[in-house]
Amino acid sequence: MQSSKEREKLGRERLQRIMETCRSVEQRSLDPFVIDVTEDLKNIREYLPEWKLPDDLALDAETVNCLASVVRLQSEWVRHRSTTLYTDPFLLEEKLRKTAKEEIVGTFLHVWHPAVELEQISLHSIAEAMRYWQSLLPLNERWQQTRPEEVQTGSATKEELLRDRILCEKAFSEELENFWQTLKKKVAEKGNEGKIRYWDFVGAETYEETVQRAFMTSFLVTYGYATLEVRLLEEEIIIKPNGTPAPLTGKKQLVSIPIAVSVDDWAKWKRGELQ
Amino acid sequence: MSKRKGYYASKIKRATHMLFFKRHTKPGVKGWELHKTLGSDYPKVLKILDDYLKGLDLQVKTVFEEERHVEKPSLEQLDRARFLITLRGELTPKEAKMIGWRIDDLAGLSIAISYIISKKGQAPRKEVEDLLRDKLPGWKVGLNVDRYVRYGYLMQDENEQIYLDWRTRAEVDQKALVDLLLGMEAKPSE
Numbered sequence: 421m422q423s424s425k426e427r428e429k430l431g432r433e434r435l436q437r438i439m440e441t442c443r444s445v446e447q448r449s450l451d452p453f454v455i456d457v458t459e460d461l462k463n464i465r466e467y468l469p470e471w472k473l474p475d476d477l478a479l480d481a482e483t484v485n486c487l488a489s490v491v492r493l494q495s496e497w498v499r500h501r502s503t504t505l506y507t508d509p510f511l512l513e514e515k516l517r518k519t520a521k522e523e524i525v526g527t528f529l530h531v532w533h534p535a536v537e538l539e540q541i542s543l544h545s546i547a548e549a550m551r552y553w554q555s556l557l558p559l560n561e562r563w564q565q566t567r568p569e570e571v572q573t574g575s576a577t578k579e580e581l582l583r584d585r586i587l588c589e590k591a592f593s594e595e596l597e598n599f600w601q602t603l604k605k606k607v608a609e610k611g612n613e614g615k616i617r618y619w620d621f622v623g624a625e626t627y628e629e630t631v632q633r634a635f636m637t638s639f640l641v642t643y644g645y646a647t648l649e650v651r652l653l654e655e656e657i658i659i660k661p662n663g664t665p666a667p668l669t670g671k672k673q674l675v676s677i678p679i680a681v682s683v684d685d686w687a688k689w690k691r692g693e694l695q
Numbered sequence: 696m697s698k699r700k701g702y703y704a705s706k707i708k709r710a711t712h713m714l715f716f717k718r719h720t721k722p723g724v725k726g727w728e729l730h731k732t733l734g735s736d737y738p739k740v741l742k743i744l745d746d747y748l749k750g751l752d753l754q755v756k757t758v759f760e761e762e763r764h765v766e767k768p769s770l771e772q773l774d775r776a777r778f779l780i781t782l783r784g785e786l787t788p789k790e791a792k793m794i795g796w797r798i799d800d801l802a803g804l805s806i807a808i809s810y811i812i813s814k815k816g817q818a819p820r821k822e823v824e825d826l827l828r829d830k831l832p833g834w835k836v837g838l839n840v841d842r843y844v845r846y847g848y849l850m851q852d853e854n855e856q857i858y859l860d861w862r863t864r865a866e867v868d869q870k871a872l873v874d875l876l877l878g879m880e881a882k883p884s885e
Contacts, residue, residue, distance in 0.1 A: 447854055497815070509813040515876055516809065517829055521802040522788075527875045528805035529791060531868040533781040536753060537722035538715050 424470070431467035432476065435483045438463070442486035445493065452493035460487055599636045600645040603661045615649070618657035622681065623689045634681045648677060706733050706740045707747070714744075714755065714780050721847065721861070723758075723779025730774055738773055754783040758865040781866055803827050803839045804848060809876055811849070811859055812869050820855045 438460050445452050464483055471477050516524065581587040588595070607616045622633040637659065640646040644666035649658040657679065688694040709732055713724050729737040745755040758777045759765050765772055786794070791801055810826055811818045820840065827836045840857070843849045847862035863869070 447856075509810070512809060512813040512873065512876065513826060515879065516806050516826065519876075519879055521798060521830055523879060524802045524805050524876070525788060525791070525798050527879060528801060528867075528872065529786050529788060530875060531872040532786070533754070533756070533783065533866050533868075534786070534794070535722045535756070535862070535866055536715060536780040536782070537717045 427467075428470050428476070431470055432479065434463055434467065435479050439483050439486045442483075442490050446489055452490050452497055455487075455490050457487055457491060457494075596636065596639055596643065596645065600640055600661065600665075603637075603640065603646060603659065607659075607661055615658045615660045618648075618659055618679070619685075619689045619694055621659055623686065627683055627686050630686050631681055634679070638679075650677060703740060703743055706737075707744050709733060710737070710740050710744055714778060721777070723756075723777045723865075726774040726776045726778060729778060730770075735770065738770075741778065748780070749783065752782060752784045753780055755779075756781040756865055758861060777861070777865070779865060799831055799835070800839055800842070803831055803836075804843055805872070806830070807840065807843060807849060807857070808859065808863055808867060808869070809872055811857060812873055817856055817858050820851060820857050823857055 441455060444450065445455060461484075464480060464487075468480060471480055578587065590598070603616075603621060606621055607614060610616060610620060618637075622630055622637055624630045624633055637646070640661075641648050641659075644662060646662055647660045647666075649660065650656075651658065685694060710729065713729065713732065718724060726737070729741070733740050741755050748754055756779050757768075757773070758779070759768065759772060760775045768776070788798065792798070806827060807823050810823060814822075824836045824840060827839065831839065840849070844851050844857075844860075847860050848866075849863070850858045850860040852858070859869075
């Protein structure tokens with residue numbers, strides 16, 4: 421009587437063998453019918469109850485996948501055999517071996533219609549080339565022109581970096597906290613039941629500012645400072661500020677909600693058309 | 696000359712320049728290039744050119760992206776296809792020599808193509824070379840297969856499998872080749 425471990429080892433070896441045969445059929449374009457798919461599937465099914473480890477289950481799935489590829493090849497094989505282009509390779513090989521070279525060439529010339537292609541220089545292209553050559557500077561002159569210019573290094577003040585937006589005035593977390601306070605204030609002023617419509621919050625005087633607010637809002641939601649409610653039927657998105665930042669590691673699965681903030685939408689909101 | 700005739704005459708000239716003179720590594724032009732230069736009625740221009748070329752024993756050949764011939768192609772399929780000028784009729788063995796093909800090389804090409812067709816369009820290089828070695832000197836076999844690959848008749852992948860390439864699809868009537876080879880009365884080679 422085989423032990424469970426021995427049986428598992430035997431099963432793994434068998435699955436590996438099946439996979440290798442399938443792959444060699446696929447790579448070397450052998451007759452896919454040399455593989456007895458039914459028998460192999462029976463073997464795979466026989467060993468399936470033995471598999472406990474994920475690696476073994478993955479091996480099992482991979483073997484089934486290889487067999488599926490063989491079934492696809494078998495279907496292609498049958499389809500090819502039913503077409504007019506099908507010829508028995510052995511018959512043709514035999515014929516080719518027995519026929520003289522001259523005769524094969526004679527036959528090939530009946531079915532070969534070679535492509536016509538000309539490579540020719542025209543007067544026009546010679547004239548173009550001469551014009552180009554005349555206007556071309558000698559190499560030593562061209563290289564002189566491409567020599568890189570020397571640039572003196574200098575220093576920049578913090579104000580200059582802030583102006584060029586290389587540095588931010590506040591740290592991002594601080595900015596986010598401030599934005600959270602803004603949201604709470606806005607909800608208190610314009611909101612209803614501690615909530616506010618998305619566009620009523622992110623919408624601003626300019627489009628650039630609106631995009632900036634939408635960007636910050638996405639971080640408020642991601643870091644648990646606020647919650648987003650999507651009402652599919654009403655096609656409405658609501659933001660609700662949280663009293664304290666909610667931890668990100670909850671039991672609920674996190675989802676990404678893409679919200680388009682296009683110029684058209686912003687213009688509609690400005691006109692009061694976006695509900 | 697009527698206005699309409701003049702319109703097509705100039706387009707036919709443009710199409711002839713594009714199709715006859717080699718512009719890329721591969722001969723011929725893609726449908727979208729003709730579309731861009733000649734306009735959306737380029738299939739009609741090519742049809743007129745093809746009729747004109749009949750008298751010169753040449754033809755405008757369409758090679759579709761997919762291997763199979765398309766009965767009634769859409770403009771999109773034509774845009775993706777390659778168009779080239781090929782011989783309409785047949786070459787004599789003497790003419791074949793004059794365009795740079797030795798009889799051995801041409802026989803080798805014919806054998807390789809027909810063998811690959813019979814093997815469902817794919818065969819290991821070793822098998823093709825073994826078959827060629829039967830009729831060609833051993834040192835020449837590898838060089839010839841490389842040459843067929845370089846010319847675009849055959850294609851080889853990293854597993855040393857050989858397939859038919861675009862040039863065979865463009866220039867060779869595959870079904871007729873196999874039928875003729877099978878129907879030949881075998882005479883022993885000298």
